[in-house]
Amino acid sequence: xxxxxxxxxxxxxxxxxxxxxxxxxxPPRLDRAVLRMARKEGRTPYAAARAWMRPFAWAATIAxxxxxxxxxTELPPDTIRFGAPVPAEPAPAADAPxxxxxxxxxxxxxxxPRTELPVAAPGKRQAGDDWxxxxxxxxxxxxxxxxxxxxxxDRRIAPPPETRATEPVNADREAAAAADRSRRQHxxxxxxxxSAVLESRSLAAGTASGSGSLxxxxxxxxxxxxxxxxESLRGSxxxxxxxxxxxxxxxxxxxxxxxxxxx
Amino acid sequence: xxxxxxxxxxxxxxxxxxxxxxxxxxxxxxxSALMLRYRDGDxxxxxxxxxxHRDALYRYLLRLCRNRDLAExxxxxxxxxxxxxxxxxxxxxxxxxxxxxxxxxxFVDQLRRDRRHAHxxxxxxxxxxxxxxxxxxLAERALAxxxxxxxxxxxxxxxxxxxxxxxxxxLSVDQxxxxxxxxxxxxxxxxRYATSKLREAIGEPGGRE
Numbered sequence: 001x002x003x004x005x006x007x008x009x010x011x012x013x014x015x016x017x018x019x020x021x022x023x024x025x026x027p028p029r030l031d032r033a034v035l036r037m038a039r040k041e042g043r044t045p046y047a048a049a050r051a052w053m054r055p056f057a058w059a060a061t062i063a064x065x066x067x068x069x070x071x072x073t074e075l076p077p078d079t080i081r082f083g084a085p086v087p088a089e090p091a092p093a094a095d096a097p098x099x100x101x102x103x104x105x106x107x108x109x110x111x112x113p114r115t116e117l118p119v120a121a122p123g124k125r126q127a128g129d130d131w132x133x134x135x136x137x138x139x140x141x142x143x144x145x146x147x148x149x150x151x152x153x154d155r156r157i158a159p160p161p162e163t164r165a166t167e168p169v170n171a172d173r174e175a176a177a178a179a180d181r182s183r184r185q186h187x188x189x190x191x192x193x194x195s196a197v198l199e200s201r202s203l204a205a206g207t208a209s210g211s212g213s214l215x216x217x218x219x220x221x222x223x224x225x226x227x228x229x230x231e232s233l234r235g236s237x238x239x240x241x242x243x244x245x246x247x248x249x250x251x252x253x254x255x256x257x258x259x260x261x262x263x
Numbered sequence: 264x265x266x267x268x269x270x271x272x273x274x275x276x277x278x279x280x281x282x283x284x285x286x287x288x289x290x291x292x293x294x295s296a297l298m299l300r301y302r303d304g305d306x307x308x309x310x311x312x313x314x315x316h317r318d319a320l321y322r323y324l325l326r327l328c329r330n331r332d333l334a335e336x337x338x339x340x341x342x343x344x345x346x347x348x349x350x351x352x353x354x355x356x357x358x359x360x361x362x363x364x365x366x367x368x369x370f371v372d373q374l375r376r377d378r379r380h381a382h383x384x385x386x387x388x389x390x391x392x393x394x395x396x397x398x399x400x401l402a403e404r405a406l407a408x409x410x411x412x413x414x415x416x417x418x419x420x421x422x423x424x425x426x427x428x429x430x431x432x433x434l435s436v437d438q439x440x441x442x443x444x445x446x447x448x449x450x451x452x453x454x455r456y457a458t459s460k461l462r463e464a465i466g467e468p469g470g471r472e
Contacts, residue, residue, distance in 0.1 A: 011458055011462070013462065013465060013466075014411070014430075014458055014461045014462050014465060015430060017404075017407050017408060017411050017461075017465055018411060018415075018430050018431075018461075020404060020407075020408055021408040021411055021412055022322045022431060024318070024321060024322050024325060025318055025321070026317045026318055026321045026338075027335070030317075030321070030335055030338060030339060031313075031317065033339055034313060034317075034338075034339060034342045034343075035309075035310060035313065037342070037343055037346055038301075038306065038309045038310075038313070038342075038346050039306050041346045041347065041349075042301060042304060042305075042306050042309065042346070042349075043304075043306075053303075054303070
């Protein structure tokens with residue numbers, strides 16, 4: 001037998017022998033004394049409450065968490081509103097007149113201003129007097145300025161289309177519209193620098209470009225934007241095309257009044 | 264008896280004695296859980312906890328003190344401290360480690376209070392009463408027990424203490440070291456020396472009468 005085997009065996013033998021030896025039991029009087037002491041110490045006024053304290057605390061915590069979650073999930077549906085689109089009041093107001101006015105081109109009043117500008121406009125435009133005379137603004141410099149002024153002008157748009165459609169066209173109104181138009185043209189002209197005028201005059205000598213709107217459709221829906229677009233095109237497109245664009249603009253927004261450019 | 268011996272032999276492989284634990288261990292709560300329940304006012308939890316450890320602790324103190332009266336006093340004092348410390352009890356270690364550490368500290372405190380040791384606890388009285396009528400095989404076992412008991416009493420205090428914690432309380436070497444406040448290797452060597460001496464005492468033919 002190896003010493004290791006002997007050790008293991010004798011260890012087991014020692015353990016077995018000891019277990020046979022250790023048979024004593026606690027005396028009953030000792031048990032009674034200890035248990036009596038334990039019951040006496042364990043009985044406290046709040047023993048019953050302490051037994052329920054932990055489950056109650058857990059239940060309260062869970063209820064609180066549920067309440068918070070439910071509260072957060074019950075937010076009103078329209079609590080978050082994305083910025084409402086810019087109420088393009090001028091656009092519907094402008095659209096209506098455009099549609100109605102375009103329906104009324106055959107009226108007696110419409111041809112007058114239209115004939116004045118579209119017909120004469122190419123000539124005039126080519127001359128560059130109204131749009132470009134003297135003060136045609138730089139494309140980059142004045143765009144913002146015209147935008148601001150156009151926005152102000154949009155606020156002074158004529159009454160709603162229904163009113164316009166129902167009101168009888170009279171000469172006084174037409175005269176006022178023409179005056180506004182000329183005033184607007186002068187305002188645009190006043191703000192234009194001299195250099196752009198020379199450039200536009202040189203373009204005016206050129207041939208008119210082909211058909212097609214110079215400004216995109218979404219721009220044409222807004223008088224202010226369309227006006228700004230026209231302003232930005234000055235100096236970069238032939239005069240006759242620009243005049244045609246202006247004519248279309250006047251036809252669509254005859255009542256558009258730009259704020260005074262004279263500052 | 265053979266079945267019991269085989270069962271003991273199998274359990275002896277782990278060098279643990281679990282004589283105080285009930286056979287059914289399916290859904291028995293842990294000692295720490297019982298202590299925490301007693302802390303919350305559950306008296307029945309303490310009674311169950313007490314029933315698990317009372318006999319082993321009693322035998323441990325009996326052989327550690329070598330005096331029955333002293334062992335009983337320390338036994339009651341140790342359980343009293345356990346009961347009083349229930350409010351601040353934290354399950355940071357096994358309950359058995361905590362229990363035997365408290366009991367050993369009570370023994371050490373008692374030794375300091377009373378330098379005079381009581382006479383050695385005599386187990387021979389019971390054995391002599393049984394040995395006379397036993398058959399030869401059982402008489403040999405009785406003699407072995409007697410020799411072991413005597414050898415156990417003759418061990419140095421530290422070695423006896425380590426052996427009892429290891430065999431009687433069923434603590435691991437690390438837990439024995441924690442209870443005795445020593446290093447693991449120290450506790451291991453004490454257990455080994457004690458076992459070796461006891462093995463010699465049991466293994467000597469004829470024993471020492």
